[in-house]
Amino acid sequence: MKFNNYNLYNKFNSNELQKLNTKAKQIKSDLYAKNGKGSEYTGWVNLPSTINSNLITDINKTAQSFSNVKFVVVIGIGGSYLGAKAVIEGLKNNFSNFIDNKTPHILYAGFNISEDYVYELKQLLTGKDFGIIVISKSGTTLEPALAFRVLKDLLEKNVGTEKSKNRIVAITDKSKGALKKLATQNGYKTFIIPDDVGGRYSVLTPVGLLPIAIAGFSIQKIINGAVIAENDAKNSDINSDLAMQYAITRNLLYASGKKVEMLVNYNPKLHFFGEWWKQLFGESEGKDGKGIFPTIGNFTTDLHSMGQYIQEGERHLFETVLSIEKPNNEIVIPLSEANLDSLNYLAGKNVEFANKQAQEGTRIAHENGNIPNLTIEIPVLDEFNIGKLIYFFEIACAYSAYFIDVNPFNQPGVEAYKLKMFELLKNNL
Numbered sequence: 519m520k521f522n523n524y525n526l527y528n529k530f531n532s533n534e535l536q537k538l539n540t541k542a543k544q545i546k547s548d549l550y551a552k553n554g555k556g557s558e559y560t561g562w563v564n565l566p567s568t569i570n571s572n573l574i575t576d577i578n579k580t581a582q583s584f585s586n587v588k589f590v591v592v593i594g595i596g597g598s599y600l601g602a603k604a605v606i607e608g609l610k611n612n613f614s615n616f617i618d619n620k621t622p623h624i625l626y627a628g629f630n631i632s633e634d635y636v637y638e639l640k641q642l643l644t645g646k647d648f649g650i651i652v653i654s655k656s657g658t659t660l661e662p663a664l665a666f667r668v669l670k671d672l673l674e675k676n677v678g679t680e681k682s683k684n685r686i687v688a689i690t691d692k693s694k695g696a697l698k699k700l701a702t703q704n705g706y707k708t709f710i711i712p713d714d715v716g717g718r719y720s721v722l723t724p725v726g727l728l729p730i731a732i733a734g735f736s737i738q739k740i741i742n743g744a745v746i747a748e749n750d751a752k753n754s755d756i757n758s759d760l761a762m763q764y765a766i767t768r769n770l771l772y773a774s775g776k777k778v779e780m781l782v783n784y785n786p787k788l789h790f791f792g793e794w795w796k797q798l799f800g801e802s803e804g805k806d807g808k809g810i811f812p813t814i815g816n817f818t819t820d821l822h823s824m825g826q827y828i829q830e831g832e833r834h835l836f837e838t839v840l841s842i843e844k845p846n847n848e849i850v851i852p853l854s855e856a857n858l859d860s861l862n863y864l865a866g867k868n869v870e871f872a873n874k875q876a877q878e879g880t881r882i883a884h885e886n887g888n889i890p891n892l893t894i895e896i897p898v899l900d901e902f903n904i905g906k907l908i909y910f911f912e913i914a915c916a917y918s919a920y921f922i923d924v925n926p927f928n929q930p931g932v933e934a935y936k937l938k939m940f941e942l943l944k945n946n947l
């Protein structure tokens with residue numbers, strides 16, 4: 519894995535850099551010594567290297583029990599579904615919905631309250647045997663609870679109450695919340711979310727691993743990648759710790775007025791990885807009137823919608839490009855005798871050659887337009903490297919939040935809409 523900030527440090531004053539380096543050392547030592555804000559939620563720091571092999575076996579065995587159903591619905595919102603979706607969308611075939619799959623199709627619910635969405639999902643699943651993985655750490659979140667109520671009722675009608683119990687898995691707190699109660703009463707297979715791991719840091723627990731395993735991907739390889747990233751971060755000083763270098767660079771840019779970060783990809787499979795990253799950074803940093811606003815860019819697609827703004831609009835942006843060195847497949851651009859499109863100069867080159875020229879050309883053009891660019895590069899898009907990236911961003915996010923002195927692991931602001939919504943739900947009955 520590589521991180522490049524294109525000599526951006528040269529643009530900043532050395533005293534400022536010195537101060538940040540001193541702070542970085544303190545931040546790193548606080549995180550590992552559990553002295554930082556919210557340290558009771560830093561269980562994810564050692565998660566990859568301490569994951570129990572019996573748990574991996576249990577997750578794989580549970581995933582296997584769904585091998586004869588066509589659809590499995592993952593019910594959850596925020597950190598309870600975005601990690602799984604990021605990995606599954608990152609690894610699966612772009613057209614898997616139209617291919618005869620060996621593994622179940624993963625569908626998602628409980629991440630909105632749209633009646634049309636639930637109706638159409640119900641319509642698809644009516645009369646079918648399907649699986650449900652219901653995920654909620656608190657066990658009381660309205661969106662997944664409503665979706666579960668509807669889909670559980672449907673599954674019971676489809677296959678009978680007894681059989682439905684073997685088709686439902688709950689992932690929740692070890693003792694608290696309505697979901698835990700429901701799971702215990704109905705005897706559902708249950709996995710626990712550790713107390714010291716918050717929702718958006720939970721992808722390497724059963725929250726992410728079970729759906730990923732059901733979709734047919736190797737959770738062991740993901741963990742292997744994350745273990746490497748964990749060791750890299752733990753065993754490096756701040757200069758060789760790439761996650762810390764990314765955090766320092768972000769912080770410098772933020773302090774210089776770059777208040778919006780766009781995580782850019784050049785492969786549509788990374789769209790949901792961007793969504794996961796957006797939640798991780800947005801919910802961790804955005805508090806106390808502070809924090810970089812995270813957004814995502816799917817390039818070159820969005821260059822034809824947002825490219826104008828990025829090049830010439832308000833100068834409060836920087837871009838972090840999530841780059842993949844080598845694609846998994848090869849398409850050679852064919853020669854055309856008529857050459858009516860005048861593209862024969864590209865004949866014999868791979869499509870990725872054009873993609874990489876677009877990537878480099880965009881970086882140079884945007885930098886010329888005062889949009890600083892950073893690049894994080896992995897060699898290929900596979901389980902191992904996704905595992906590395908997950909841990910890399912988790913640790914970089916914790917460092918970054920500590921730079922601006924906020925607690926990366928709480929989300930007090932999320933409660934505000936819930937309170938108003940519940941007030942209205944009760945008053946308007």
Ligand code: PA5
Nearest residue numbers: 596597598654655656659717718
């Ligand atoms: O990161 C977080 O803690 C949140 O995004 C939660 O994951 C999200 O709000 C869902 O909460 P729960 O799992 O309790 O239903």
